[in-house]
Amino acid sequence: MASVQTPEEKIVEVARRLFVANGYHKTHMSAIAAAASINRPTLHYYYRTKEKMFQAVFGSLVTSFLPRIQVIFCQETPFMEKIEKVVDAYIRIFNENPDLPGFIMDEARRDMPHLMHTIQSLHLESYMEDVLQVVRKEMEAGRIRTVPVSVLFVTFYSQLIYPFLSRPIILSLFYDKEEEFTQFLADWKTNFLRQMRCLLDVRE
Numbered sequence: 001m002a003s004v005q006t007p008e009e010k011i012v013e014v015a016r017r018l019f020v021a022n023g024y025h026k027t028h029m030s031a032i033a034a035a036a037s038i039n040r041p042t043l044h045y046y047y048r049t050k051e052k053m054f055q056a057v058f059g060s061l062v063t064s065f066l067p068r069i070q071v072i073f074c075q076e077t078p079f080m081e082k083i084e085k086v087v088d089a090y091i092r093i094f095n096e097n098p099d100l101p102g103f104i105m106d107e108a109r110r111d112m113p114h115l116m117h118t119i120q121s122l123h124l125e126s127y128m129e130d131v132l133q134v135v136r137k138e139m140e141a142g143r144i145r146t147v148p149v150s151v152l153f154v155t156f157y158s159q160l161i162y163p164f165l166s167r168p169i170i171l172s173l174f175y176d177k178e179e180e181f182t183q184f185l186a187d188w189k190t191n192f193l194r195q196m197r198c199l200l201d202v203r204e
Helices: 007-022 029-035 040-046 050-062 066-073 079-096 100-121 125-140 149-165 167-174 180-200
Strands: none
Touching: 007 029, 007 040, 007 050, 007 100, 029 040, 029 050, 050 100, 066 079, 066 125, 079 100, 079 149, 079 180, 100 149, 125 149, 149 167, 149 180, 167 180
């Protein structure tokens, strides 16, 4: 039996759709109220400001994957096994939320200080710090090559996000069916992990 959405859950879902489609500045509280079929006073009862509304939406998006990533990195498993599990987790998340990569990139380009303020307001830095701590320990122990964390971050996320950002281009140029993108992701993942092993000099 399907669960019934609470009014607050419905508001967040509608706001999420509008924020992802239009960005923070072009999304207005009146549009959220109209799309949720409620009046402005009711919307303000749950979220008094657009900033609070954005924090709820961004929090619901980010907490759909950050805790999973943190758990994977904290497991007692070889580093490349962690990386593979993280890639699998992101593939699931991005397939379930195809607009998520573009939304985060757009908000970062539009106003990175505002995005960082939102992250800090939601106390999300602890998740990222736990991951970085694991990476630093692996480097200090000599199990992976020591490279600047910034290089590792850009290498990982540029390769991870680009296939999803460019999905329409990839499908248009190389494939006839949407289902073929799934096979492409499997081939891409193999190459991605090979490049990560090369960067970190992992021979396991």
